[in-house]
Amino acid sequence: MSKSRKRYSRKIKHTPPGTSPGTIVSPPGACPTFIDLIAYGPEGVYEKRIDDWSEVHQAMQKYPVVWVNIEGLGNSELVTQAGDIFGIHRLALEDVMNIQERSKLEQYGENSFFVVHMAEMKESLETEKLSIYTSKKFVVTFQDGPIDVMNPVRERIRKGNGLIRKMGTDYLTYAVVDAVIDSYFPVLEAYGDLLDKLEEGIIEKPERQMVAQIHSLKKEFFSLKRMAWSLRDAISAFLRDASPLYSPETRIYFRDCYDHTITVLDFVETYREFLSDLMDIYLSSLSNRTNEVMKVMAIFTSLFVPPTLIAGIYGMNFHTQLSPYNMPELTWYFGYPYALGLMLAVSLSILGLLYWKGWLGSLKIRSK
Amino acid sequence: MSKSRKRYSRKIKHTPPGTSPGTIVSPPGACPTFIDLIAYGPEGVYEKRIDDWSEVHQAMQKYPVVWVNIEGLGNSELVTQAGDIFGIHRLALEDVMNIQERSKLEQYGENSFFVVHMAEMKESLETEKLSIYTSKKFVVTFQDGPIDVMNPVRERIRKGNGLIRKMGTDYLTYAVVDAVIDSYFPVLEAYGDLLDKLEEGIIEKPERQMVAQIHSLKKEFFSLKRMAWSLRDAISAFLRDASPLYSPETRIYFRDCYDHTITVLDFVETYREFLSDLMDIYLSSLSNRTNEVMKVMAIFTSLFVPPTLIAGIYGMNFHTQLSPYNMPELTWYFGYPYALGLMLAVSLSILGLLYWKGWLGSLKIRSK
């Protein structure tokens, strides 16, 4: 519970109202900042963790593509320097520093600025923002946290696999965005397994804490949906409004990204609908059980209350010797067996009636 | 249960995150690959299962339309060769190999690439992807699995029925897409029968496992809806954005396809709404039965508890001889019949009250 408790207010971390726009402040709890440089072209790759911005300029002169990854946003000064060196708009830098759930694409002149979110399934869903600033000559990515989905991209650059070394910064941007979208699929698979287990549980043995589980999953899918939906919007806007930075060839690849985002959205929507159905099944199962508890009670009542009346009758103290009408059964030779027999007969008749009415037939209380 | 259990995660088969885009890998469990060539024109038909791509080139020179059907995607090398020979974009080939539920239409230059899904009702709904790559001279179709809806098209080509032999690759594409859409109608009919039976069952004898059945049908309709919806989107996009490959005459035929897709969607939506209603009916029926069980209990309680009190009263041990007020009934000559009569009278009064209040009248417990 304690984890989900702070789910809502925790997400609203915003600079104080009235702050001058474009103020660059590290988000609370940000990690220390490291700067990784990868510069490459068809002929070679240069990779280094740098402290000195001059290396970036040198790399830009030697290689067609320069990729600077800024990991950890704790050092707001370094981030501001990066903004100045690469000519990043103040509002984009502010977006880098904000915590937010919405993906977006913004054009700053010829340059494009993507905000996307990487996902990973640990104990629960973890997400992390990745900001990608792309110009003709360089790509700058900002991230803060432990999730890293860009290693396969780096691997492909190092090994020269596929097209990546032959293409420009636009293709690199695509490769990173694609890697981010790909990070959703294992998460969806994990959720699929979880839902399968939950469904089995609810159908076979509904339990109260499952409602809380459904509710908590709903909240996670709500986040997921928002991320996927805004990502779809961003890529769709990208496909619509052509920026000359991106070659037609790369656009075809982004169309593929769009497709994958739609698939992610489809799954999230399916899962959400599925959860609503599970809630319905849970409730119908509760009603069913109330119904069956009622039946058990009705059966016990019907079986034991009538014989109790009979016993009560023969427990009355009418004076048998004063009148032949006063409970002559009490003096019969087989009075007691007769009374017991009467009780049994009444109970059995009622049982028979209930059985004939179809009650016992449909009474299936779950055995453990 | 075991079948639906893996429904969700099973659908998410995706290349590992970070894979270089355009990597051609057979999907898991793919069938061995066969290549069937049909080449035809107004004058004649040539049909052969081929091993050698050179025959394709020969056929292209002799016949105006060449249709290559690649059945089974197990041999990724053959698929890649086909891609090279027919000039199919890598991303299209990757789509051929992926498992996905969404139909689509993509333009690669002048050529069009359709992804559609064939449906068949076996024990449950089975679907299978069909990818159709169309250029001026040839149509390449890819499929993997046992469903084949294209036989009637082949028949029409062989026999020269209708227009097909006189028209180009655009009409062939239409014929295949139309056959795919036609494959939905028997499936819908089967679902219609199933729903009719389910409705009858729920109204006449609601049972617990029907909830699971409704839920499972909902999931299947969700898939169906997604397929039909994306198909509609694809054909609608096709009708909007004219590619010069398709003649105006063929477009009119595609408009007809669009109509059929709308009909499929209508049915799926109707079925989905119908299922929600069935759930409501089930729940109202449960409430009804709880209500009736309660009534039975209330009747038993009301009938037997008051006489039990009377019996209890005359079972008290007040000393009758000490006072004329101490239960003189016990010494009456007709004391016992009077007591029994009192019990009966009380029970009958209550029964009468309940009847007058309209309870017994509406008590209709289902007989088996």
Add this chain to the structure above:
Amino acid sequence: MSKSRKRYSRKIKHTPPGTSPGTIVSPPGACPTFIDLIAYGPEGVYEKRIDDWSEVHQAMQKYPVVWVNIEGLGNSELVTQAGDIFGIHRLALEDVMNIQERSKLEQYGENSFFVVHMAEMKESLETEKLSIYTSKKFVVTFQDGPIDVMNPVRERIRKGNGLIRKMGTDYLTYAVVDAVIDSYFPVLEAYGDLLDKLEEGIIEKPERQMVAQIHSLKKEFFSLKRMAWSLRDAISAFLRDASPLYSPETRIYFRDCYDHTITVLDFVETYREFLSDLMDIYLSSLSNRTNEVMKVMAIFTSLFVPPTLIAGIYGMNFHTQLSPYNMPELTWYFGYPYALGLMLAVSLSILGLLYWKGWLGSLKIRSK
């Protein structure tokens, strides 16, 4: 039940999958075919049931407007002939023969092809397709079944009422479509009465079979909605995309048609919402009654169980002569009246408590 049972699958009558498009086959159970010719102009009217197509040609030369109504689709050959003579596209002819629920407007060159549905309320809702093919010189209508809404139009032609004789085929098309839309209003009125009765019933005496009735009405409204919705789409498309066949004057009349369709849709939507509300009222009424049954039981239990305990106490066999503490009440002079009084007092106290708590006040079990 048996009527609604086949509602779903019954609607899906489609040519077998893979049939060559444009195949003209009579729908199953179609009526024999009759051909009625009405030719008219400002000066006169010529009306005849014809067997010979040559009369059509003669009429076309003598009168500005020729209206051929083909009643009954049983003779597929005659229908095909009509298609050839009037130059109707094969797909339009196929649509004439299909059973479908969706209205539409299609343009074939300059000519327009409307598919609409007439409605009539007999025992339940009956609908019948009407296909209208309009060119500059003639209107061909196809129908199959007992509903005929076009008689008032014929009357107006015969008598020369209103504008109809002075206008062209476009106005005739309008007049027919308008008559079709007008056929919905008596149906809606009949449904309105039915809903009023159902509402009264549910509020005053909810019964179980009303759920089935609501469900069945829902299905009928779903059909109605689909028909009205697609009709709205068709007329809206007509108003948007001007075909030169229709004069601006006639377009104003079609705008009026559009308005009426919107009114029909409004009613259908209102009715659908109303039905959902009735279901809610039914369920709340069920809950209410369960609640009241529970109250009756609680009252009986509370009233009779405590006195039973008191009777039980004085039925114990403690030996009063052994100790002054052992049930001295049994030997009191007014012991029995005291015991009865105690019982009454306890019962009345409980009754008072329940009344004070507001239970009895809100207990209103429906009298018959």
Add this chain to the structure above:
Amino acid sequence: MSKSRKRYSRKIKHTPPGTSPGTIVSPPGACPTFIDLIAYGPEGVYEKRIDDWSEVHQAMQKYPVVWVNIEGLGNSELVTQAGDIFGIHRLALEDVMNIQERSKLEQYGENSFFVVHMAEMKESLETEKLSIYTSKKFVVTFQDGPIDVMNPVRERIRKGNGLIRKMGTDYLTYAVVDAVIDSYFPVLEAYGDLLDKLEEGIIEKPERQMVAQIHSLKKEFFSLKRMAWSLRDAISAFLRDASPLYSPETRIYFRDCYDHTITVLDFVETYREFLSDLMDIYLSSLSNRTNEVMKVMAIFTSLFVPPTLIAGIYGMNFHTQLSPYNMPELTWYFGYPYALGLMLAVSLSILGLLYWKGWLGSLKIRSK
């Protein structure tokens, strides 16, 4: 009930199916017709109830703006005359005579034809159609019924308040439409008060007839919503498609109308959502009360049934003198007090258990 009973079918008053379009027939129960003329300009005002159309022509020559209000539609001949004199299209006249709930704006050439609805809250919501036909020189308004919202407009004309005397027919049209929209606000306020009372009632003392009340309000809001929605559509269409009749200055005023309509729609939507919530609260309150009735019963059962068992035990007739094991308590000196004490102890233990489990704490049955 009787009032809402005919709500649905009563609204469908339509000319018989197949009537020639443009037929001018008075609606059933229409009032006698009066014709009021107001002609004005910056310099003066002329106002008269007229019988003779010639006065209209004279007024048109002397004043820039002529406003003819036709009150009561009983005299269809007079209405037809008005149509001829002012050149109103037949379909517009037919709309004047029809009973309908949908507002609309139609352009007939340069002239505009508004259909709007005035609202007034009497015992329940009353609405009345107002048709406004506007040309360069005159405005004709048609109404039938007791609601009149145009008096303040007349007052402003008479007194020359505001801009109205200086502006043309376009501004007069605006003034009338604005007065109509303003008539919704007191209605909404009345509904607001009603809902506040209903909410208070449901939370404090839910009663069965409130469901019917909610349902009846829902139907009224449905009507209101439809009127406001269609009005919004009409004004929005007006703002989009500029007719040269309306000056840019007047358009700014219509933009203000649009704003007010949106506000009305907002309120109606809020109220509708609020009603759904009230239904939920009602149902949850019902569940709550069932729950509490169950608790009371469970408490009575638990308190009285166990002591009854004890009393029953000591009422058994085992022969104490035959064995020291046979109910020696019966012969104890403090046997009876012991038995009573045992009963009390058992009851108190159970009460304690229930209290400890938190049952009694949450048992709050509503006092009257």
Add this chain to the structure above:
Amino acid sequence: MSKSRKRYSRKIKHTPPGTSPGTIVSPPGACPTFIDLIAYGPEGVYEKRIDDWSEVHQAMQKYPVVWVNIEGLGNSELVTQAGDIFGIHRLALEDVMNIQERSKLEQYGENSFFVVHMAEMKESLETEKLSIYTSKKFVVTFQDGPIDVMNPVRERIRKGNGLIRKMGTDYLTYAVVDAVIDSYFPVLEAYGDLLDKLEEGIIEKPERQMVAQIHSLKKEFFSLKRMAWSLRDAISAFLRDASPLYSPETRIYFRDCYDHTITVLDFVETYREFLSDLMDIYLSSLSNRTNEVMKVMAIFTSLFVPPTLIAGIYGMNFHTQLSPYNMPELTWYFGYPYALGLMLAVSLSILGLLYWKGWLGSLKIRSK
């Protein structure tokens, strides 16, 4: 209750129906009017509370940007004067005076008129309208009430922080709108905390008054949503339709505003969905508890009723000495222990049966 009671009707404060449009009347309960002037440019700032409009003219000649804030709308004459001096349209002034919930942007020629709402969380949500009229030379803001979000903007002007002193009236407008949007975030955070607490409460100890709380929050979110939604519409319209007053640089900043509004909307939507889920959880929890109360009752009934029957049997008065069959147990040496043992055995068997059926296992009544 008393606070929410007047929620609905209280919001509808509108000028009386039929009032001449553009009438400037103070809203009821408006505060006294003060006029604050801030004039600034890159070189300096001049700030004063003024009584005399002539100072405004002087400031406009000396400084590039003049900002007049009119606080309190009680003096309608002063407001009208302001309108005349700054050339504000009458309808805009009327909007300033109206109470309304909808934000909007309107263009009056080159000038723009924003209506936005500031939010603050005190005991409950408080909102206050802010009207912003912007021209090339000046910005006039109107507000009435205690909420003031513009102090940080004033601070930035005074200190010359950020860009604000270097930019024109367009940037000032942006700065004010941004401050208004920023005022929503602390409100959302407060709601987040409230929802977290409510969720915890409902899951751990559901109580009746929580329904009213959920309902009341829903109403507040409905207001919030409407405000945020209309704000989004206004800013989106602003971004679409370029007014030359706003420089491209400032537009980028407004794009950022748009983003923040979307974030606000996202949160409001999440909260609304979350509330619906809480209602579901509450109801499922109620069902669960009814179910458990039923179980407790069933257990008590099953445990105590059968032994009571046994006790009743041995309380019968059959004459043991008349027949060896007449309750010989009464004369057994261990008769009484045997009877007690029988009772215990029966109770334990039933308990065992219930346990084996899985009832006791799932019976978890909440301890306090």
